[in-house]
Amino acid sequence: xxxxxxxDFSTMRRIVKNLLGDLGFTNTAEAEDGHAAxxxxxxxxxDFVVTDxxxxxxxxxxxxxxxxxxxxxxxxxxxMVTAEAKREQIIEAAQAGVNGYxxxxxxxxxxxxxxxxxxxxxxASA
Amino acid sequence: MxxxxxxxxxxxxxxxxxxxxxxxxxxxxxxxxDALAAARTQPMMAGLSRLxxxxxxxxxxxxxxxxxxxxxxxxxxxxxxxxxMTEQASHRTLDLADECSALAARLxxxxxxxxxxEQALDRIRHNLTEIALTQSYQDLTGQIIRRVxxxxxxxxxxxxxxxxxxxxxGRNAQGxxxxxxxxxxxxxxxxxxxxxxxxxxxx
Numbered sequence: 001x002x003x004x005x006x007x008d009f010s011t012m013r014r015i016v017k018n019l020l021g022d023l024g025f026t027n028t029a030e031a032e033d034g035h036a037a038x039x040x041x042x043x044x045x046x047d048f049v050v051t052d053x054x055x056x057x058x059x060x061x062x063x064x065x066x067x068x069x070x071x072x073x074x075x076x077x078x079x080m081v082t083a084e085a086k087r088e089q090i091i092e093a094a095q096a097g098v099n100g101y102x103x104x105x106x107x108x109x110x111x112x113x114x115x116x117x118x119x120x121x122x123x124a125s126a
Numbered sequence: 127m128x129x130x131x132x133x134x135x136x137x138x139x140x141x142x143x144x145x146x147x148x149x150x151x152x153x154x155x156x157x158x159x160d161a162l163a164a165a166r167t168q169p170m171m172a173g174l175s176r177l178x179x180x181x182x183x184x185x186x187x188x189x190x191x192x193x194x195x196x197x198x199x200x201x202x203x204x205x206x207x208x209x210x211m212t213e214q215a216s217h218r219t220l221d222l223a224d225e226c227s228a229l230a231a232r233l234x235x236x237x238x239x240x241x242x243x244e245q246a247l248d249r250i251r252h253n254l255t256e257i258a259l260t261q262s263y264q265d266l267t268g269q270i271i272r273r274v275x276x277x278x279x280x281x282x283x284x285x286x287x288x289x290x291x292x293x294x295x296g297r298n299a300q301g302x303x304x305x306x307x308x309x310x311x312x313x314x315x316x317x318x319x320x321x322x323x324x325x326x327x328x329x
Contacts, residue, residue: 009213010213010217011213011217014217015220018220018223059302083306084302084303084304085303085306085313085314085315085320086303086313086314087313087315087323089303090315090320091323094324094327094329095327098329099329100324100329101320101329102317103315103316103317103320104305106317110317
């Protein structure tokens with residue numbers, strides 16, 4: 001399981017990377033915005049994306065839409081981890097095809113729960 | 127004048143002009159026609175000069191930026207410094223926590239000589255103290271942020287004194303809302319609300 005962590009703040013990338021490591025996901029890569037993430041996704045194999053929403057150059061929601069519009073990437077699970085907490089935004093993310101939505105600040109437990117739920121659903125639909 | 131330019135006066139000017147013309151009094155009829163022309167243009171001139179006067183007053187009374195606005199540059203530099211400080215402190219804390227995790231893993235593996243166990247425990251204790259000390263950034267960033275709050279408030283009051291109330295509607299209309307602040311942002315939902323919302327949408 002190779003996971004791409006996308007956030008413009010290096011500290012948040014580190015925190016997410018550490019939390020994923022604690023959960024046994026040690027194979028990770030990082031990108032600092034949607035544009036850099038998309039370039040990595042199109043050139044290397046990944047199984048999962050954890051992305052922030054508010055980033056310069058290309059936002060997380062645009063990254064999600066680009067992933068869903070890409071024939072090779074469209075089934076890639078995407079977990080949004082963001083401070084954006086408006087109802088309309090959560091609905092927008094859901095409509096764009098997000099697999100999970102975590103509002104910052106979050107706990108290790110929330111991350112574990114959401115990951116578990118996403119994998120459960122993916123296993124059920126596979 | 128245009129309004130008060132009564133009919134009798136006009137008739138008189140025209141008759142006088144006609145008489146003068148018939149009598150071959152060129153200066154006379156020119157004088158009457160000039161009087162009529164002057165009467166016609168005077169309101170326009172008065173209007174123009176009033177406009178010019180009002181414009182001059184308006185320009186003279188244009189609000190100048192409150193002097194506090196100059197402090198905004200200063201506020202930006204201070205906030206940039208806060209971002210830098212908090213980032214450094216976070217990385218330092220993460221470094222120390224990483225080292226503690228590695229040491230804990232070694233201790234759990236077991237088989238370490240007593241002296242090395244002791245050293246590992248000392249190191250963990252030391253790191254925990256360092257982590258606590260690293261949090262002292264909060265005192266400094268807190269002071270800086272309070273100062274910036276003071277600047278922003280003075281600028282706000284400066285604009286208020288000029289009768290330039292900030293726009294209250296459409297705030298953040300085009301940008302993202304960012305982290306919700308309790309008591310300020312009323313749009314935000316909690317993780318639980320988000321979960322409900324998403325499960326309602328089949329997620």
